[in-house]
Every structure is written in structure tokens, then in C-alpha cells.
Amino acid sequence: MKLLARFNSSLTYPIAATLVLVTAVPMALVGFDLARYNREVLTTKERKTLTRQAVSLANEATMYLAANKSRLDGIARTLKVIPVAEAEVQAELLSETAADSQRAFLYLQIADIKGDGAFVRDPELSDDAASLLSNTLGEAHRNALDGKATTTLRTDLPRNYGSVSIIGTPIKNLEGDIWGSLTAVLNLGPIENRLRESASGGQYLVLFDQDLQIIASSDQSLRGKVIALSPLVSDFRRSPVRLTRIYKDSEGKDSLVGSVAPISFNTWGILVERSSTDAFRPVRIMVIRTVVVTAIAGLVALGLGFLLARRLIGPIQRLDRVSSEIAEGNLTVRAPVTGSAELAHLAGNFNHMAGNIEALVRRLRQALRQNQELFLETIRTLAAAIDAKDPYTRGHSERVSSYSMAIARHLGLGPDEVFRVRIAAILHDVGKLGIREGILNKPGGLTEEEFTIMKQHPEIGSQIMAPIRALKDILPGIRNHHETWDGRGYPDGLAGDEIPLVARIIGAADTFDAMTTTRPYQKASTLDFVLGKIRAMSGNRFAPPVVNALLAAVEAGDITPPDAEHGGPAPQQEAS
Numbered sequence: 001m002k003l004l005a006r007f008n009s010s011l012t013y014p015i016a017a018t019l020v021l022v023t024a025v026p027m028a029l030v031g032f033d034l035a036r037y038n039r040e041v042l043t044t045k046e047r048k049t050l051t052r053q054a055v056s057l058a059n060e061a062t063m064y065l066a067a068n069k070s071r072l073d074g075i076a077r078t079l080k081v082i083p084v085a086e087a088e089v090q091a092e093l094l095s096e097t098a099a100d101s102q103r104a105f106l107y108l109q110i111a112d113i114k115g116d117g118a119f120v121r122d123p124e125l126s127d128d129a130a131s132l133l134s135n136t137l138g139e140a141h142r143n144a145l146d147g148k149a150t151t152t153l154r155t156d157l158p159r160n161y162g163s164v165s166i167i168g169t170p171i172k173n174l175e176g177d178i179w180g181s182l183t184a185v186l187n188l189g190p191i192e193n194r195l196r197e198s199a200s201g202g203q204y205l206v207l208f209d210q211d212l213q214i215i216a217s218s219d220q221s222l223r224g225k226v227i228a229l230s231p232l233v234s235d236f237r238r239s240p241v242r243l244t245r246i247y248k249d250s251e252g253k254d255s256l257v258g259s260v261a262p263i264s265f266n267t268w269g270i271l272v273e274r275s276s277t278d279a280f281r282p283v284r285i286m287v288i289r290t291v292v293v294t295a296i297a298g299l300v301a302l303g304l305g306f307l308l309a310r311r312l313i314g315p316i317q318r319l320d321r322v323s324s325e326i327a328e329g330n331l332t333v334r335a336p337v338t339g340s341a342e343l344a345h346l347a348g349n350f351n352h353m354a355g356n357i358e359a360l361v362r363r364l365r366q367a368l369r370q371n372q373e374l375f376l377e378t379i380r381t382l383a384a385a386i387d388a389k390d391p392y393t394r395g396h397s398e399r400v401s402s403y404s405m406a407i408a409r410h411l412g413l414g415p416d417e418v419f420r421v422r423i424a425a426i427l428h429d430v431g432k433l434g435i436r437e438g439i440l441n442k443p444g445g446l447t448e449e450e451f452t453i454m455k456q457h458p459e460i461g462s463q464i465m466a467p468i469r470a471l472k473d474i475l476p477g478i479r480n481h482h483e484t485w486d487g488r489g490y491p492d493g494l495a496g497d498e499i500p501l502v503a504r505i506i507g508a509a510d511t512f513d514a515m516t517t518t519r520p521y522q523k524a525s526t527l528d529f530v531l532g533k534i535r536a537m538s539g540n541r542f543a544p545p546v547v548n549a550l551l552a553a554v555e556a557g558d559i560t561p562p563d564a565e566h567g568g569p570a571p572q573q574e575a576s
Contacts (some may be wrong), residue, residue, distance in 0.1 A: 019305035024298035029374030039283045043246070043257070046279045049271045050259035051244045057198060058261035058270040061191050061207060065165075068104050068186055071097050072169055078183055079110065079171045090118035098122070106164060107133070107185035110171070111141055117180065120131070125185070129157055133166065137183050142169025151266075153215060155224035162189025163215045163223060192216035192223075202278030208515055210267040212237065213319030227271070236260045236269055246276065379426045396513060399562075401425035403509035403550075406558040410549035411505070424477025425506050431461025431478070458482055459491045476500035481507045484541045496543075504543045508534070508550050511542075516561030527554070527561065 014024055075097055082089075094108040098120050107130070109119035136152050143150045146381075152166040163186050171180040195205040199218035207216040212227045226304070227233055228250040244259040255276040262269050277284075318336060325333045334351045404425035408418045432440060435457055439450050446454060462479035465471050471522060480494060480503035487495030489507075499507075515530045525533075538547035553559045 015308065017303050017305070019301040019308075020298050021070050023301035024294050027297055028290060031294065032287070033063075035283050035286045035290060038286060039280055041073070042280055042283060046257050047244050047246075047259070047272070050257060050274065051242070051261075052272050053198060054244075054261040054272040055242060057194065057205070057272070058263050058520060060194060061268070061270060062263045064104070064191060065186075065266070068101055068184075069167075071101055072167060072182060072184055075110075076169050076171055079180070079182070080173060087116075087118045091120065091229045094118060094120040104187055104190065105184050107137070107183075108306060109141075109183045110180060111183070112180040113145060113178075122187075126158075129161060133164070136166045137168075137185070140166050140183045141181045143168040144168040144183070145178060147178055153209060153213070155213070155215060159220060162187060162192045178310040188216055192220070198272075202275055204271075204273040207263075208233075208269055208271065215268070230256070230258070230273075232260055232273075233271065236262075240267060240269060281514045294464045322354075326357070332358065374485055396517070397426050397429060399513045399517075400428060400506065400509045401454040403512055403553075403559050406553040407505045407509060407546060407549045409558070410556075411501075411545065420473050421477070421502050421505055423471070424448045425504050426508065427461065427465065427471075427474065428444035428460065428478055428481050428506050428510065429457065430464055431457035431459065433464065434460035455482070455490050474502070477502035477506050479503070481510055483507065484544050486540045489541075499543070499553050504546045508542045511537075512550065512559070513561065521567060524561070530561075 017471065077094060078093060079090075094110065098105050098108055103122055103124075105120075106122045106125045107119065109117065111119075133154065138153060140150050140152065147170050148168070148317060149170065150166075150168045152168075153163060155163040157164060164187055166319040167184045167186060169182045169184075170178045171182055172178050191207055195207065195216055199205050203218065205218040206214050206222065206227060208214050208227050212229070212233065214222050214225050214227055217223055230250055231247045232243055232245055240262040242259070242261045246255060246257050248254070250255055256273055257276055258271065258273040260269050260271045313466050315336075322333050334354060384494065401422050403469045404421045405418055408421045413421070435454060436565045439446065439453055442450070458479050458481060462475050465475055465478060468571060477500065480489075480492060480500055483489035483492065483494045483499045483503060485504075486506075487493055487500070489499075512530065515525050515533065516527065518524045534542070534547055534550065538544045550559065
């Protein structure tokens with residue numbers, strides 16, 4: 001939510017994000033789509049390459065094994081026609097075969113039933129290696145004499161030798177009788193050398209037999225071990241045909257691309273395998289480059305977005321600040337005319353509009369002041385009419401208005417509330433227009449009946465002003481300014497906070513003026529006496545906060561009664 005709020009807080013972020021989207025996203029989509037396409041192409045190419053490689057190596061191994069088997073068969077056929085040959089002839093025949101096979105045979109031997117005969121041994125076959133092979137050769141000789149042709153693998157020779165195949169073949173005469181054996185040690189090292197030469201780019205190449213024993217490998221350390229049983233090898237073991245596929249290794253961790261091809265000479269097979277990590281390295285590099293280039297493009301787009309946004313939004317933000325100041329009332333401020341032609345034109349129009357608004361507001365304020373002055377003059381005229389009807393209280397309404405405004409300010413009221421208090425105080429005795437002049441101008445004290453009539457003036461005043469809707473807010477000040485805090489006032493008998501604040505203020509100011517001015521029925525009391533009486537009436541007649549505000553206004557000099565310096569008795573009854 002915070003990120004969304006920040007994103008919506010300024011046009012800078014949407015602009016920058018849009019540039020990133022239109023720059024980086026298409027680049028990323030194209031890059032990843034190309035990577036996917038190239039992976040498919042590489043997969044097809046890798047499968048074809050491994051298939052061709054496996055078939056080619058299998059054919060080479062088949063030709064190597066078949067050619068040398070054919071040479072051994074040729075010796076057997078020759079000895080069948082010439083069953084009894086001298087040792088020198090046998091040795092020459094074996095030497096020619098060894099030379100013709102380009103030293104593929106490490107050992108060749110022709111032996112009769114007694115074990116006599118000739119043999120040829122490659123000079124590179126050491127005595128230790130020959131000793132390791134002697135038992136296998138002897139077993140092959142015995143099996144041949146029993147009419148069994150055998151082929152035995154040996155992968156345990158020293159590391160400088162490859163694997164070997166010990167072959168035993170019976171030698172028969174024309175009548176079909178076995179008179180001897182032909183044994184040979186075929187070197188499989190050339191096949192292993194060919195596997196190593198063909199291995200490239202992390203390839204794994206092996207020659208394995210029907211028992212999945214590794215005969216030769218591009219990695220010599222694997223010779224003699226059992227090949228890991230992958231899905232590809234498992235399927236080949238069930239049906240030895242050419243297979244190529246992508247699969248997981250035996251542990252299920254790495255993805256491999258492999259191809260296996262059978263050696264048609266026997267049940268052996270050639271496996272060419274490669275990790276997909278190596279096979280698809282170009283695709284991975286392309287993906288990495290796509291990510292890097294996309295990230296760089298995104299950062300560049302982001303930077304350009306913020307730069308362009310600042311150039312575009314800067315004038316708008318300045319215009320926004322100016323409009324905020326104008327909204328707060330500062331009509332003299334103007335926006336700087338900067339930026340592009342469109343923004344400069346906008347700022348110019350805004351300044352022109354602001355100038356027109358300032359002029360209009362100035363005229364409205366002037367008209368408002370004139371209306372207020374007219375309104376106040378009308379109110380003052382009405383108050384003067386009231387005072388003219390009761391000449392003994394002339395100036396009373398203006399003084400009560402002045403005192404009430406001072407009290408309102410010390411209560412912390414705002415200008416609008418103070419203005420309403422002012423108007424209500426001026427008109428608080430408007431109801432006296434409905435009282436007979438004989439009662440108003442009576443020089444002595446009022447009778448109980450006359451005082452009852454006089455007490456009707458607040459209600460009469462509110463009735464007079466009620467039809468004027470603009471003076472609706474001041475009616476409580478006119479009607480209830482003679483209510484008291486203890487509820488003994490008139491005309492409604494309100495108490496405490498039930499009394500409107502404007503009425504509480506006017507009531508205290510009205511009494512203060514009555515006590516500090518000379519009337520036909522009383523003389524003005526001293527200011528100290530009046531303040532003491534006011535304090536005494538706090539909490540019963542007047543609201544304590546209003547009394548405190550009145551005392552503070554007197555102390556501050558905001559209230560100065562005209563006759564307070566003349567001593568005199570306190571008023572005996574209220575006729576204000």
C-alpha cells in the first residue's frame with residue numbers, strides 16, 4: 001500500500017515506470033524468446049551431433065573388432081589346411097598377422113594338445129602384465145581344446161595399458177578334429193584412445209559390455225567400473241538399438257543429453273553423454289547477457305524517466321505550490337513562466353487568472369467592507385433610536401457592545417464570533433421600542449407591575465429581529481442576556497451552560513455598564529466597588545469564565561467605563 005501511495009503521489013514515478021516498461025520489458029521478452037528458440041535449436045543439433053558421434057564410434061569399434069577377429073579366423077583356416085606345421089612357420093604366420101594388425105595383438109599363440117607351439121609377444125607387454133594374463137590364456141587354451149571359442153575381458157591391467165580381450169579359438173584339421181588352439185590378447189587401447197580424442201566440451205564417452213562394465217572410457221579412472229544405470233542405458237539394455245534423448249542422471253540432479261549405439265559385432269555399446277549445462281552453455285550465456293543488458297537498459301530508462309519527469313513536472317510542481325498559496329489566501333504570488341512553450345503559456349494564463357481573481361477579491365472585500373459599514377451604520381442608527389427613546393441610557397448600547405467585544409476577545413473567540421457579539425450587544429435592548437415611554441423615562445424606581453412590563457423587552461426584541469434571517473445567530477444574545485447562571489433570570493429561566501455564550505457575555509457587560517454609569521435612579525459606583533460586586537456574582541449570576549475575562553479586560557485597559565471615577569451607591573434595581 002505504501003508503494004502504491006508513493007507511486008500515485010507524483011507523475012515522476014508513472015513516467016519513469018512507463019519508460020522502463022517500454023524499454024526493458026520488450027528487450028527482455030525478445031531476449032528470452034531468442035534464448036528459448038536457440039535452446040530448441042541447440043537441443044536438436046546436440047541430439048544429432050551425439051547420435052552421429054555414437055554411431056561413428058560404434059562403427060569404428062565394430063570394424064576394429066571385426067577386422068582382428070577376421071585375422072584370427074584366417075590363421076585358423078590356414079592351420080586347418082596345414083594342421084601340422086613347424087614352429088618357424090607358425091611363428092612367421094603369427095608375426096605377419098601381428099604386423100598386419102598394426103600391433104593390435106599384444107600376444108598370439110598357437111599350441112597343440114601338449115601345449116607345444118609358437119607365440120608372438122609385443123615388446124610393450126611387460127612380464128608383469130603377461131603374468132597377470134597367463135591364467136586367462138591357459139583357460140582359453142583349455143576351452144579351445146574342448147571345442148569352445150571364448151572371449152574374456154580384462155580391465156585390471158596397469159594404467160599404462162588399456163583393456164584387453166583374451167580370445168581362444170579351437171584349431172581343427174580337415175577331418176574336423178581339434179588338434180590345438182589359437183589364443184590372442186587383443187589390445188582395446190586404440191578404442192579408448194579414439195574415445196579420448198572424440199571427447200570435447202564436457203562429453204562423457206564409454207564402451208561397455210553386456211554386463212554394463214566399462215571397457216574403455218574417455219576418463220581412464222572409470223575403466224572396469226559398472227556404468228551408472230541411467231534411463232537411457234536401461235532402455236538400451238532391454239533393447240540394444242540406437243537411442244538418443246534428454247534425461248536426468250541416476251541421482252536425478254543434473255540434466256543430461258545422451259546417445260547410445262550398439263556394436264553390431266557383439267552386445268557391447270558406445271555411450272556418448274553430455275551435461276545439459278555444457279550443452280546449453282551458449283543459451284545460458286545469452287540469458288545472462290539478456291538479463292544484464294535488460295537491467296542496464298532499465299536503469300538508463302529509469303534515469304532518463306526521472307530526468308524527463310523533472311523537466312516536465314518541475315514547472316507543474318511550482319505552479320501547484322503557487323496555486324496552494326493562492327488557495328490559502330495569498331493572492332499576490334505568481335508562478336514563474338519557465339519550461340516548454342506549452343508550460344510557459346499555461347503559467348502565463350495562470351498568472352493572468354490569478355491577477356483577475358486578486359482584483360475581483362479586492363473589489364469584493366471593498367464591497368464587503370462597505371456593506372458591513374452600511375450594516376453597522378444601520379444597526380447604530382437603530383441603537384440610537386433606542387437610546388433616543390430612553391435618553392437616560394444614551395450611549396448604553398455602544399458601550400455594552402464595546403465591553404462585550406473585549407470580553408469575547410479575552411475568551412479567545414475568533415473574529416467572526418466577536419463580530420456577532422458586537423451586533424447582538426448593539427441590539428440587545430431593541431425590545432425597549434415596544435415598552436411605553438412612561439416606564440422607560442420614569443425618574444424614580446419602577447413598581448412591581450412596571451418592572452414586569454420592563455422584563456418583557458428581551459422577548460419583544462427577539463420577536464422584532466426574528467424575521468431578519470441574516471440576524472438569526474444574534475437572537476440568543478437579544479432574548480437571553482438577562483438569564484442568570486443560577487437559573488433565576490428571565491425570560492426563559494435558563495441556567496449554566498444552557499445560556500448561549502453570547503447572552504452570558506452581553507449580560508455581564510450590560511450589568512457592568514449599568515453599575516458604572518449615572519442613571520436617574522442611581523449614581524455611578526466606583527470601579528473597585530463594581531469589580532468586587534462582579535466577583536461576588538461569579539457562579540450565581542454570571543458565568544465564572546465570563547467574569548474572569550471581564551476582569552482581565554479591565555486590567556488590560558480594554559474596558560474603561562466613562563463614569564467609573566465618580567463614587568456612588570450601588571444600583572438598587574436593574575433597569576437596563
